[in-house]
Amino acid sequence: xxxxxxxxxxxxxxxxxxxxxxxxxxxxxxxxxxxxxxxxxxxxxxxxxxxxxxxxxxxxxxxxxxxxxxxxxxxxxxxxxxxxxxxxxxxxxxxxxxxxxxxxxxxxxxxxxxxxxxxxxxxxxxxxxxxxxxxxxxxxxxxxxxxxxxxxxxxxxxxxxxxxxxxxxxxxxxxxxxxxxxxxxxxxxxxxxxxxxxxxxxxxxxxxxxxxxxxxxxxxxxxxxxxxxxxxxxxxxxxxxxx
Amino acid sequence: xxxxxxxxxxxxxxxxxxxxxxxxxxxxxxxxxxxxxxxxxxxxxxxxxxxxxxxxxxxxxxxxxxxxxxxxxxxxxxxxxxxxxxxxxxxxxxxxxxxxxxxxxxxxxxxxxxxxxxxxxxxxxxxxxxxxxxxxxxxxxxxxxxxxxxxxxxxxxxxxxxxxxxxxxxxxxxxxxxxxxxxxxxxxxxxxxxxxxxxxxxxxxxxxxxxxxxxxxxxxxxxxxxxxxxxxxxxxxxxxxxx
Numbered sequence: 283x284x285x286x287x288x289x290x291x292x293x294x295x296x297x298x299x300x301x302x303x304x305x306x307x308x309x310x311x312x313x314x315x316x317x318x319x320x321x322x323x324x325x326x327x328x329x330x331x332x333x334x335x336x337x338x339x340x341x342x343x344x345x346x347x348x349x350x351x352x353x354x355x356x357x358x359x360x361x362x363x364x365x366x367x368x369x370x371x372x373x374x375x376x377x378x379x380x381x382x383x384x385x386x387x388x389x390x391x392x393x394x395x396x397x398x399x400x401x402x403x404x405x406x407x408x409x410x411x412x413x414x415x416x417x418x419x420x421x422x423x424x425x426x427x428x429x430x431x432x433x434x435x436x437x438x439x440x441x442x443x444x445x446x447x448x449x450x451x452x453x454x455x456x457x458x459x460x461x462x463x464x465x466x467x468x469x470x471x472x473x474x475x476x477x478x479x480x481x482x483x484x485x486x487x488x489x490x491x492x493x494x495x496x497x498x499x500x501x502x503x504x505x506x507x508x509x510x511x512x513x514x515x516x517x518x519x520x521x522x523x524x525x
Numbered sequence: 526x527x528x529x530x531x532x533x534x535x536x537x538x539x540x541x542x543x544x545x546x547x548x549x550x551x552x553x554x555x556x557x558x559x560x561x562x563x564x565x566x567x568x569x570x571x572x573x574x575x576x577x578x579x580x581x582x583x584x585x586x587x588x589x590x591x592x593x594x595x596x597x598x599x600x601x602x603x604x605x606x607x608x609x610x611x612x613x614x615x616x617x618x619x620x621x622x623x624x625x626x627x628x629x630x631x632x633x634x635x636x637x638x639x640x641x642x643x644x645x646x647x648x649x650x651x652x653x654x655x656x657x658x659x660x661x662x663x664x665x666x667x668x669x670x671x672x673x674x675x676x677x678x679x680x681x682x683x684x685x686x687x688x689x690x691x692x693x694x695x696x697x698x699x700x701x702x703x704x705x706x707x708x709x710x711x712x713x714x715x716x717x718x719x720x721x722x723x724x725x726x727x728x729x730x731x732x733x734x735x736x737x738x739x740x741x742x743x744x745x746x747x748x749x750x751x752x753x754x755x756x757x758x759x760x761x762x763x764x765x766x767x768x
Contacts, residue, residue, distance in 0.1 A: 284637060285552045308695035309528045313636065314651040317745055318719075320693055325700045332702055356704075361697075362741075365712050369738035374748020378755040382628075382656060386676065389632035390651075393556065394527060397640060408557045408633075413625060424703045433629065450563055452551035454604075457568045459575055460667045461599075469608050476561075495612035498605075502560055505617020512621040512768075525755075 284397065288446050290405020293438025297350050298404065303437075306402065310395035313387075319362055321384035322391050325423045327352040332422070339418035340411040340434065349436035354412065354419060355392040357384035359524075360428040375428065381524040388432045396435060405440035408433055414511055416518045427523040448476050527640065531689050533648020536681025540593045541647065546680075549645065553638035556630075562605055564627035565634050568666045570595040575665070582661035583654040583677065592679035597655065597662060598635040600627035602767075603671040618671065624767040631675045639678060648683040651676055657754055659761045670766040691719050 307324060315321065327333055328351055336354075337346045346352055359380055363373035374380075396406045412419060412434045419431045454464075454472040464472070473494075476482060482494050489497050499505070519525045550567055558564065570576055571594055579597075580589045589595055602623055606616035617623075639649045655662060655677045662674045697707075697715040707715070716737075719725060725737050732740050742748070762768045 284555050284641065287555050289557060304695065304699060307699055311692055311695050311698060312527050312530050314532060314639070314649075316653050317741065318690055318692075319741070319746075320698065323698050323700055323704065325702070325704060327702060329702055358698075361707060361712075361715075364707055365716050366738040366742055368709055368712050369736035371736055371738035371742040372748070373742055374751055375746075377748075377751045379656070379751045379758055380746075380755075382758065383653065385625075385628070386632055386653075389629055390636045393633045393636040394640065396557070397637065398527065406557075410559050410626065410629075413622070422703075423700075426704060426706060429704065447561055449554055452547065452554050455554060455563065455566050456547060456550055457566055457666075459568070459570060459572055460665075461566065461568060461669060461672065463669060464604060464607055466611055469604075469611050472604075473608050493612035493614060495609040495614035498560065498562070499609055499614040499616055503562075503618075503623075505615070505620075508617055508620045508622045512623075515622055515625065 286446070287400055288405075288444050289407050290438070290440045290442060290444070291345050291407050292440070292442040293349050293405065293436075294441040296439040298437060302402070303351060306395060306398045309398055310391045313390040313394045315387045315390070316383050320387065321358055321362065322388040323356045323358040323361065323429065324391075325354040325356065327354065335422045336419065339415040339422070340409050343409065343411065345407050345409065345436040349438045351437045353395070353435045353437060354423060354431050355388050355433050355435065356425060357381060357388045357430045357432050358428065359384050360426050363428055376523045376525070378519075378525050381430065381519060384430075385432050392433050392435060399437055403439065404437055407436045409436065413515060416515070417521070420518070420522070425522070430519065430522050430524060448479055450476065529689070530643055531648075531687050532650050533681070533683045533685060533687070534588050534650050535683070535685040536592050536648065536679075537684040539682040541680060545645070546594060549638060549641045552641055553634045556633040556637045558630045558633070559626050563630065564600060564602055564605060565631040566599045566601040566604065566672060567634075568597040568599065570597065578665045579662065582658040582665070583652050586652065586654065588650050588652065588679040592650075592681045594680045596638070596678045596680060597666060597674050598631050598676050598678065599668060600624060600631045600673045600675050601671065602627050603669050606671055619766045619768070621762075621768050624673065624762060627673075628675050635676050635678060642680055646682065647680055650679045652679065656758060659758070660764070663761070663765070668765070673762065673765050673767060691722055693719065
């Protein structure tokens with residue numbers, strides 16, 4: 283059940299048979315896709331040497347080497363463009379809109395796969411690092427132009443049972459008819475529970491900060507890193523001929 | 526079941542109770558989210574006047590006015606940034622990487638919601654038009670800076686039972702260990718089934734084209750439109766302070 287889900291970062295030795303993995307992936311490809319174009323590809327990493335190569339691109343998070351299967355979900359306008367060229371048609375998909383459309387297709391499939399894998403008793407972890415170091419991943423997986431690694435999911439059978447992560451009160455994220463601007467007391471109410479979690483209080487101390495928000499802005503998701511990564515994203519998109 | 530799913534564009538008069546909708550949305554918010562930040566908001570449109578206003582932004586596709594509920598899933602770094610400012614922290618999320626990260630969060634939630642709604646007997650349709658006319662949607666829904674409409678889903682109980690749309694053979698989209706470049710006979714094999722569908726053959730005739738690919742490149746997803754929409758996307762991202 284989605285409402286009980288937890289991200290799993292430690293996996294047992296039990297392997298995922300190729301037949302099962304491919305069946306779940308095929309099912310995930312039933313997700314909605316723009317104009318029926320299926321603008322994605324999935325690269326399956328099982329080989330230990332390949333995992334070792336990928337590991338630094340994901341800041342050596344242990345899930346890469348620890349999971350039986352690593353899936354890199356890629357936005358892919360390459361395959362569709364090849365088809366066009368082979369059919370006397372001139373593809374025009376080397377632009378930002380096409381990249382964003384292909385990214386959407388890719389993320390719907392990634393999420394469908396995640397839910398199917400969890401239903402089948404596996405655990406997954408999304409790695410946001412994929413878009414931080416796309417060039418390394420492109421080189422390792424030999425992604426051609428008009429292919430870009432959007433997200434990575436590590437998959438395996440759980441060898442841990444972590445606490446469920448907190449979520450903001452749902453009604454605070456749902457807006458009736460139009461966006462309701464948040465008052466300062468709305469914000470206090472929304473973040474109250476998150477700020478009261480013992481682990482988060484500990485987090486503030488460990489990082490020598492005054493507030494939990496400062497842990498995000500000054501340590502975990504810093505402006506200077508975001509700016510560097512944004513420039514890098516543009517550079518790699520250019521290199522993959524998407525812009 | 527995902528493997529039997531079909532996009533539904535015609536809906537019965539049966540309404541979706543707010544309690545049910547909010548429960549499914551809350552459950553979808555359990556999806557993985559970057560650093561637990563939940564970088565999304567959902568705007569619920571039920572009011573007929575609001576649907577009428579939104580309709581042109583979606584090229585007057587009949588699903589907008591025909592569905593009991595229209596959901597606009599928005600990338601949202603606004604709420605998180607408000608929290609930061611209220612907690613003596615300096616948010617640094619007005620950049621492309623943050624926009625892309627928030628888009629990812631948003632799409633995972635949209636897809637989780639879609640699957641939950643389908644499991645509950647409803648039908649959905651994604652509207653790719655959301656990113657073609659983001660400015661209109663921003664104005665109508667009063668989206669503040671650092672909020673951007675990523676995708677729209679129309680939801681209701683099905684009043685049609687369409688054929689399932691075709692998909693490429695799944696193995697052609699799965700790459701073992703590294704991206705396998707497609708040979709010209711790979712491409713022929715992959716698109717053979719799609720090209721043989723009677724409806725697609727009819728499509729070529731109606732559009733006075735030689736190949737199905739030309740219907741995509743010359744009619745449905747044209748380079749000139751993509752270029753205009755890419756420029757527009759950048760313009761609106763700037764205006765929403767994301768770049």
